[in-house]
Amino acid sequence: xxxxxxxxxxxxxxxxxxxxxxxxxxxxxxxxxxxxxxxxxxxxxxxxxxxxxxxxxxxxxxxxxxxxxxxxxxxxxxxxxxxxxxxxxxxxxxxxxxxxxxxxxxxxxxxxxxxxxxxxxxxxxxxxxxxxxxxxxxxxxxxxxxxxxxxxxxxxxxxxxxxxxxxxxxxxxxxxxxxxxxxxxxxxxxxxxxxxxxxxxxxxxxxxxxxxxxxxxxxxxxxxxxxxxxxxxxxxxxxxxxxxxxxxxxxxxxxxxxxxxxxxxxxxxxxxxxxxxxxxxxxxxxxxxxxxxxxxxxxxxxxxxxxxxxxxxxxxxxxxx
Amino acid sequence: xxxxxxxxxxxxxxxxxxxxxxxxxxxxxxxxxxxxxxxxxxxxxxxxxxxxxxxxxxxxxxxxxxxxxxxxxxxxxxxxxxxxxxxxxxxxxxxxxxxxxxxxxxxxxxxxxxxxxxxxxxxxxxxxxxxxxxxxxxxxxxxxxxxxxxxxxxxxxxxxxxxxxxxxxxxxxxxxxxxxxxxxxxxxxxxxxxxxxxxxxxxxxxxxxxxxxxxxxxxxxxxxxxxxxxxxxxxxxxxxxxxxxxxxxxxxxxxxxxxxxxxxxxxxxxxxxxxxxxxxxxxxxxxxxxxxxxxxxxxxxxxxxxxxxxxxxxxxxxxxx
Ligand SMILES: CC(C)[C@H](C(=O)O)[C@@H](O)C(=O)O
Ligand SMILES: CC(C)[C@H](C(=O)O)[C@@H](O)C(=O)O
Numbered sequence: 001x002x003x004x005x006x007x008x009x010x011x012x013x014x015x016x017x018x019x020x021x022x023x024x025x026x027x028x029x030x031x032x033x034x035x036x037x038x039x040x041x042x043x044x045x046x047x048x049x050x051x052x053x054x055x056x057x058x059x060x061x062x063x064x065x066x067x068x069x070x071x072x073x074x075x076x077x078x079x080x081x082x083x084x085x086x087x088x089x090x091x092x093x094x095x096x097x098x099x100x101x102x103x104x105x106x107x108x109x110x111x112x113x114x115x116x117x118x119x120x121x122x123x124x125x126x127x128x129x130x131x132x133x134x135x136x137x138x139x140x141x142x143x144x145x146x147x148x149x150x151x152x153x154x155x156x157x158x159x160x161x162x163x164x165x166x167x168x169x170x171x172x173x174x175x176x177x178x179x180x181x182x183x184x185x186x187x188x189x190x191x192x193x194x195x196x197x198x199x200x201x202x203x204x205x206x207x208x209x210x211x212x213x214x215x216x217x218x219x220x221x222x223x224x225x226x227x228x229x230x231x232x233x234x235x236x237x238x239x240x241x242x243x244x245x246x247x248x249x250x251x252x253x254x255x256x257x258x259x260x261x262x263x264x265x266x267x268x269x270x271x272x273x274x275x276x277x278x279x280x281x282x283x284x285x286x287x288x289x290x291x292x293x294x295x296x297x298x299x300x301x302x303x304x305x306x307x308x309x310x311x312x313x314x315x316x317x318x319x320x321x
Numbered sequence: 322x323x324x325x326x327x328x329x330x331x332x333x334x335x336x337x338x339x340x341x342x343x344x345x346x347x348x349x350x351x352x353x354x355x356x357x358x359x360x361x362x363x364x365x366x367x368x369x370x371x372x373x374x375x376x377x378x379x380x381x382x383x384x385x386x387x388x389x390x391x392x393x394x395x396x397x398x399x400x401x402x403x404x405x406x407x408x409x410x411x412x413x414x415x416x417x418x419x420x421x422x423x424x425x426x427x428x429x430x431x432x433x434x435x436x437x438x439x440x441x442x443x444x445x446x447x448x449x450x451x452x453x454x455x456x457x458x459x460x461x462x463x464x465x466x467x468x469x470x471x472x473x474x475x476x477x478x479x480x481x482x483x484x485x486x487x488x489x490x491x492x493x494x495x496x497x498x499x500x501x502x503x504x505x506x507x508x509x510x511x512x513x514x515x516x517x518x519x520x521x522x523x524x525x526x527x528x529x530x531x532x533x534x535x536x537x538x539x540x541x542x543x544x545x546x547x548x549x550x551x552x553x554x555x556x557x558x559x560x561x562x563x564x565x566x567x568x569x570x571x572x573x574x575x576x577x578x579x580x581x582x583x584x585x586x587x588x589x590x591x592x593x594x595x596x597x598x599x600x601x602x603x604x605x606x607x608x609x610x611x612x613x614x615x616x617x618x619x620x621x622x623x624x625x626x627x628x629x630x631x632x633x634x635x636x637x638x639x640x641x642x
Pocket of ligand 2: 162163191400402403536
């Protein structure tokens with residue numbers, strides 16, 4: 001039995017996740033879905049956004065379908081997404097960027113680097129320790145190599161080894177891993193790489209890089225496909241995996257039924273592929289293409305359809321394919 | 322007497338810097354120019370790219386006109402640019418990006434953050450300490466506010482305070498400084514900001530941010546104007562200032578006389594403005610526009626002119642303006 005934990009979260013998460021879940025349920029009526037309440041909404045009621053029990057529930061799932069959580073500016077509020085990534089050791093953040101002339105997979109290390117949490121403040125200075133471990137670098141490099149082999153087999157190692165020694169460490173481990181795995185690679189400095197991805201996206205297949213560089217690079221690359229709105233992502237570990245749209249909870253349009261469910265549905269496709277159903281994932285992608293070609297899109301992409309109407313059209317297309 | 326140290330450096334630096342110097346000499350025959358040999362070429366001869374005597378020579382200048390230096394992959398080679406920035410305490414890296422619908426000044430902190438140089442390696446991990454000081458943050462924030470006032474008076478504070486505590490420290494100091502200086506500001510997370518600068522460049526005037534974020538952001542923004550090729554930059558401290566094209570030494574096209582001198586000439590314009598001659602700086606900008614409008618450009622921008630021909634055309638235009 002395959003168990004899917006469903007975290008709708010806040011804002012438009014509540015609208016797009018049910019649609020994505022429907023798509024999954026259509027393809028896999030045998031899946032068991034169970035909701036887990038996590039996020040700012042819960043925090044407002046209970047002062048905790050994500051409890052140890054919630055984490056236990058997530059651990060029990062074969063995969064997690066995640067919407068979006070609102071991060072309030074409160075000082076005592078810890079990012080739920082970061083907490084879950086850490087607790088479930090979801091070390092690989094996969095961010096595919098696909099569109100006209102662009103088919104790039106950013107593989108971002110998701111647990112260390114500047115996100116170490118080792119920081120302290122004195123009167124006149126604040127310090128954050130950027131930690132890069134051999135284990136962390138090796139496992140993300142292996143993940144990137146595996147993904148490259150399933151794609152066009154070209155790996156780019158994004159780094160700033162010309163200045164930062166911990167990045168020379170990272171780069172060298174990635175190089176060694178790529179050589180062991182027999183995956184052709186190049187290395188590039190992250191500043192020049194960010195520009196070159198924008199100028200010549202066709203040159204890139206899989207890009208592996210450290211945590212914060214991947215964070216910025218994937219947002220920059222999103223420009224090539226019109227922004228974050230339609231992008232899915234995966235957070236993968238050895239024992240757990242979470243799939244979420246890159247977009248946020250968009251409180252400004254929440255509750256109107258007009259949120260674009262495409263990123264959430266694409267995240268569902270990544271979830272299927274992760275569970276081994278690549279045929280199902282391809283079906284969803286095709287159904288999304290057909291639906292868009294028919295002009296059935298939400299207002300943000302120029303259409304007049306509602307969240308639900310897009311979802312229904314995708315389900316109809318899947319039934320016919 | 323105004324003394325200008327001239328570091329042509331390596332590769333095309335040797336070609337574009339003399340042209341930029343000529344433009345300066347045309348407008349200011351009274352300037353005294355003196356060459357300082359620094360870079361990889363020198364390193365190959367002497368095993369030192371930049372000696373303490375060189376630094377002393379640079380210190381003696383009212384401003385430094387800098388070309389480009391080649392950084393070889395040798396492990397014992399320390400980045401000359403970083404060395405000079407540190408020794409002369411050139412804490413503000415100004416990167417204007419200007420073009421059709423884009424007029425952004427990235428003000429990058431240039432001395433601390435991940436560039437602290439405080440790093441160590443153990444067997445299975447490498448660490449870099451990211452240090453943000455109050456003094457460092459205050460002075461870059463003041464610089465950004467001063468520049469904003471001379472422009473459209475809007476400051477954006479790029480940060481990742483939602484994850485990194487040293488960035489919350491930086492952001493809060495920038496906010497306080499902007500309030501003291503009466504400069505309207507907004508704050509933005511660096512990942513979302515990088516994307517939004519690409520999507521809506523017209524919304525931005527001056528962006529202040531920490532060292533590595535500014536490094537990546539300014540390269541990303543360069544996409545809006547077709548790449549780094551034409552961009553100038555300034556490295557400013559309280560006592561010294563260095564002006565350099567953003568592009569590198571381009572060994573592949575060096576020696577052919579076809580390097581584009583526009584970035585170096587624009588850097589010369591920034592140098593003039595820094596020394597108080599804003600009229601001279603504007604003259605150069607106009608002469609560059611006229612020259613480009615006449616189609617006198619080097620091959621990289623679609624023309625057939627040589628480096629020298631572009632320089633001559635700019636000088637002719639200045640004489641006529
Ligand atoms: C919200 C924030 C903590 C997060 C990150 O920095 O990882 C986000 O930007 C992302 O990319 O998922
Ligand atoms: C060459 C490198 C050390 C330098 C930097 O990182 O600052 C360069 O990228 C720049 O932006 O001037």
